[in-house]
Amino acid sequence: MAVSSESPQERIGVMLVGLGALASTLVAGVEAIVRGKARPIGSLTQLYRCNGDANNALLNEVLPMARLQNLEFAAWDIFPDSAYQSAVKAAVLKPDILESLRSRLEELKPFKAVVDDKNSRLLTGRHVKSGTRLEQSQELEREILAFKEARGLKRMVLVLCNSTEITQLMGEEAESIQNFENGLKNNIDTISASMIYAYVAIKLGMPVINCTPSQCLEVPALARFAEEKGVPVSGKDLKTGQTLLKTILAPGIKARYLGLTGWYSTNILGNRDGEVLDDPDASKTKINSKLSVLESILEPERHPELYRGFYHKVKIDYYPPRGDNKEAWDNVDIFGWMDYPMQIKVNFLCRDSILAAPLVLDLVLLIDLAARTGWKGVQNWLGFFFKSPLQSHQTKPIHDLFQQHGKLEEALKLLRKASPPATPKRVAVAASH
Numbered sequence: 001m002a003v004s005s006e007s008p009q010e011r012i013g014v015m016l017v018g019l020g021a022l023a024s025t026l027v028a029g030v031e032a033i034v035r036g037k038a039r040p041i042g043s044l045t046q047l048y049r050c051n052g053d054a055n056n057a058l059l060n061e062v063l064p065m066a067r068l069q070n071l072e073f074a075a076w077d078i079f080p081d082s083a084y085q086s087a088v089k090a091a092v093l094k095p096d097i098l099e100s101l102r103s104r105l106e107e108l109k110p111f112k113a114v115v116d117d118k119n120s121r122l123l124t125g126r127h128v129k130s131g132t133r134l135e136q137s138q139e140l141e142r143e144i145l146a147f148k149e150a151r152g153l154k155r156m157v158l159v160l161c162n163s164t165e166i167t168q169l170m171g172e173e174a175e176s177i178q179n180f181e182n183g184l185k186n187n188i189d190t191i192s193a194s195m196i197y198a199y200v201a202i203k204l205g206m207p208v209i210n211c212t213p214s215q216c217l218e219v220p221a222l223a224r225f226a227e228e229k230g231v232p233v234s235g236k237d238l239k240t241g242q243t244l245l246k247t248i249l250a251p252g253i254k255a256r257y258l259g260l261t262g263w264y265s266t267n268i269l270g271n272r273d274g275e276v277l278d279d280p281d282a283s284k285t286k287i288n289s290k291l292s293v294l295e296s297i298l299e300p301e302r303h304p305e306l307y308r309g310f311y312h313k314v315k316i317d318y319y320p321p322r323g324d325n326k327e328a329w330d331n332v333d334i335f336g337w338m339d340y341p342m343q344i345k346v347n348f349l350c351r352d353s354i355l356a357a358p359l360v361l362d363l364v365l366l367i368d369l370a371a372r373t374g375w376k377g378v379q380n381w382l383g384f385f386f387k388s389p390l391q392s393h394q395t396k397p398i399h400d401l402f403q404q405h406g407k408l409e410e411a412l413k414l415l416r417k418a419s420p421p422a423t424p425k426r427v428a429v430a431a432s433h
């Protein structure tokens with residue numbers, strides 16, 4: 001199947017669910033890059049050089065990707081703050097860069113959020129839609145269509161970057177789209193806000209990216225609905241910070257045939273995400289997402305002499321003074337030749353949203369390409385970007401970052417084969433720094 005071509009003027013809607021630290025850092029970063037005030041460091045779509053290409057071409061020169069200047073952002077949030085106010089509160093970016101982008105960021109004001117009672121108890125915001133789940137979903141649909149029309153958008157992508165939700169046991173409403181729609185009518189309380197946003201997007205043919213750990217696109221009714229509607233979806237929970245390092249280190253330990261007796265990980269973070277994660281139910285969703293990676297990389301069932309029964313513990317603590325500047329500590333107990341024990345200590349002082357924002361940009365541009373190529377349902381090749389990669393057709397998720405990168409490169413080659421001839425260079429990568 002061929003990728004549809006991209007004209008220089010085509011505008012793409014990026015509909016952000018949640019306008020918090022991550023979303024505001026993304027919007028500010030894209031604007032700063034377009035104005036030549038910042039560089040897109042951390043973004044594969046902007047910096048990847050194509051292997052074996054005589055001209056050492058950038059990926060965005062050989063694939064017909066949307067241009068950064070043509071991304072049009074909209075958002076929903078339970079707080080009415082504009083992207084500027086939200087970015088100031090999140091305190092990820094320096095005041096001088098925010099001031100220089102202020103008027104543009106102030107233009108982005110969120111629509112009222114879809115809410116569900118179980119998750120809204122975790123936050124105090126009241127910029128919310130009223131009515132039943134069905135009524136909220138109908139209002140959402142009208143908003144999306146009106147935004148598309150008003151901005152003259154060719155295509156749209158929905159990005160879930162709202163607060164982490166509680167994981168709930170679902171009943172028959174999860175089984176088919178008819179049951180799910182009945183659940184909306186009957187206002188069934190296991191249908192979360194994220195699921196309503198995703199449902200409406202899929203119904204309207206918009207690709208969906210779940211940057212959060214919340215249960216949503218893996219609900220069978222929604223996963224099948226995406227297949228039926230021919231819509232690509234991907235998730236979940238962006239791989240930044242501690243899990244990124246874990247999935248870089250663990251394959252190295254395995255490649256050297258070193259053993260592991262335990263891996264203790266703890267984090268402190270003080271942003272709004274951390275505040276929500278202070279709730280044990282929400283924190284369980286996040287910790288489960290972080291725990292799955294080691295078993296899958298080390299395969300203790302294949303290497304029992306090295307990895308049987310290793311102890312893995314993950315903790316997250318809310319600590320307001322740190323804001324978005326998360327700190328993670330890892331203690332890794334390994335053993336080597338003749339069973340001699342050794343330890344690795346990792347202390348990562350990262351900036352969560354600085355690591356996450358380029359991943360969202362990449363996901364938007366790549367899933368848009370997938371949609372234009374006719375790829376539908378869960379996009380396994382985008383697992384590279386996620387802590388808990390969703391998989392289609394019961395395939396096992398891959399967590400090893402290097403294997404994930406290999407899968408991504410295979411898909412990029414297919415996209416390149418399916419693309420029209422290369423276009424001239426379109427994005428200014430270099431900026432004063």
Ligand SMILES: NC(=O)c1ccc[n+]([C@@H]2O[C@H](COP(=O)([O-])OP(=O)(O)OC[C@H]3O[C@@H](n4cnc5c(N)ncnc54)[C@H](O)[C@@H]3O)[C@@H](O)[C@H]2O)c1
Nearest residue numbers: 018020021022077113162163164193212272273352353356
């Ligand atoms: N920031 C990162 O680097 C990062 C990395 C990996 C994963 N994530 C995940 O992405 C999500 C967002 O992270 P963040 O750091 O921006 O958090 P944040 O708390 O700063 O932002 C989340 C925003 O979602 C809003 N919100 C809550 N419920 C909503 C609803 N029903 N509809 C619309 N908006 C709603 C909140 O008011 C808030 O503004 C979290 O789930 C987080 O776990 C973030």
